[in-house]
Amino acid sequence: MDYLDQDTSNCSVGRAVDLLGQxxxxxxxxxxxxGIRRFSDLQNHLGVSRSVLSDRLGGLVERGVLELRDYQEPGTRRRSEYVLTPMGKDLYPLITALRNWGDKYLADPEGPSMLATHHACGAPVRVALMCEDGHVVAxxxxxxxxxxxxxxxxxRA
Known part of the structure; x- marks a missing residue:
């Protein structure tokens, strides 16, 4: 089947963009x-409106990327925080790839605002594309x- 003849309504990229592209x-x-997991901390750090943040967090919880967990610090009332699910943790390479690309093409002249290094050896962390047999794909x-x-x-119409 030629790609132009293929229905794209069940495309995994399209579905991922539907979820993550907002x-x-x-x-x-x-x-x-x-590690920023509380609503007020997220809002303050990002500068996003309460309504937009609430909508996005609700969608990520509903779709299984985040979960809402209760916590309580001594002497305070019970509160909730947002925690990555296994599905959410699997997005770390995507976020790293975006950071790698942004550091290469969009960073300020003095360099990127954050460095991500492997805590065991100190080398920069980057995303590599490879096949399941371990061959690097350039x-x-x-x-x-x-x-x-x-x-x-x-x-066809």
Whole structure:
């Protein structure tokens, strides 16, 4: 089946963009992955409106990327915080890839605002593309694409 004849309504990239492509979502995930988990802290650090933050957090909880957990510090009332689920933790390479790309092409002249290094050896952390057999893939030009088991023919108008 030629790609132009393929229905894209069940495309995994499209579905991921539907979930993650809304404004503020990736920045919220960046913050939560860095340990900022309380609503007020997220709002203050990001500068996002309460209504937008509430909407985005609700969507991420509903879709299983974040979960809401109760906590209580001694002498205070019970509160909630947002925690990455395994699905959310699997987004770390995506956030790292965006940071790597931004550091390369968009950083200030003095350099990036944050450095991510491996705590065991101190080397910078970067994302590498590789096949399941461990071969490094230098670019998309080295990747063959073919219809998968969920491929459907596009309906013609």
């Amino acid at each position: 404004p503020w979502v990736l920045l919220i995930l960046r913050e939560v992955s860095r 670019s998309g030009d080295e990747v063959d694409r073919r219809p998968g088991p969920g491929a459907r023919a596009r309906a």
